[in-house]
Amino acid sequence: MDWFPFLLSLKVALLATAITAAAGGALAYWLAMSRFKGRAAVEALVTLPLVLPPTVTGYYLVMLFGRNGFIGAGLYALTGRTIMFTWWAAVLASAVVALPLMVKTSQAAIEGVDREMIDSAYMLGYSRFETALRVIFPLAARGLAAGIILSFARAIGEFGATLMLAGNIPGRTNTMPLAIYSLAASGEWGKAQAMVLALTLSSFVFLYIANRFVGGRRK
Numbered sequence: 001m002d003w004f005p006f007l008l009s010l011k012v013a014l015l016a017t018a019i020t021a022a023a024g025g026a027l028a029y030w031l032a033m034s035r036f037k038g039r040a041a042v043e044a045l046v047t048l049p050l051v052l053p054p055t056v057t058g059y060y061l062v063m064l065f066g067r068n069g070f071i072g073a074g075l076y077a078l079t080g081r082t083i084m085f086t087w088w089a090a091v092l093a094s095a096v097v098a099l100p101l102m103v104k105t106s107q108a109a110i111e112g113v114d115r116e117m118i119d120s121a122y123m124l125g126y127s128r129f130e131t132a133l134r135v136i137f138p139l140a141a142r143g144l145a146a147g148i149i150l151s152f153a154r155a156i157g158e159f160g161a162t163l164m165l166a167g168n169i170p171g172r173t174n175t176m177p178l179a180i181y182s183l184a185a186s187g188e189w190g191k192a193q194a195m196v197l198a199l200t201l202s203s204f205v206f207l208y209i210a211n212r213f214v215g216g217r218r219k
Helices: 003-033 039-051 054-065 072-079 087-111 115-123 128-139 141-156 160-166 176-185 189-218
Strands: none
Touching: 003 039, 003 087, 003 128, 003 141, 003 176, 003 189, 039 087, 054 072, 054 087, 054 160, 087 141, 087 160, 115 128, 128 141, 141 189, 160 176, 176 189
16 A cells, blocks of 8 residues: 555544644634624624535635735735645645534533533632633533544545635645545456555544543533
8 A cells, every 4th residue: 555645644634633623623712702792694604614624614714825815815826836736735624624523622611611610710819711711611521622634634634625725736635535536437346445444443443432532521
């Protein structure tokens, strides 16, 4: 088996998960602890990549980060480079499609923290930041961990948005899902099957661990 797609997928998934954990955790805290007009619209927007076809999500990313995109044009003007057709594009695509899983799982965990514990922390003089750091996040740790694991599992299996933004360039951007597609398209079913089994097994392990975390939190 060619190890480049596996190693690239691992690198992409780890970086995407780190981005998702930081951004998704902060966003989940904000949504769980705030009540504001338009909150439902923000939640729907965050969840959108979970229900849209990945190619549609990828199209929006191209419109934003492509060489002539809203963000990409400015980036190209400043640096002379574009994120498209690089492995960083695969990281971005994977982070975007994994973000809803992190946010929804973490938000539910944070909302499940006993409000009396939070109020007690405020009464003891803790700031909002200290309360989040010392009370809320530790009590919601299992849910946060489950969100991180689910995000990683989603990121390592991302296909459509990655294909749109990063392309399928052998030795540069061909992650495992893209390599499987190429092998199957060229009739190399034996090699494709090996990668399919490896990806299926790893995804099963990550989902099993996530379910164990969620199950433990509910007990």
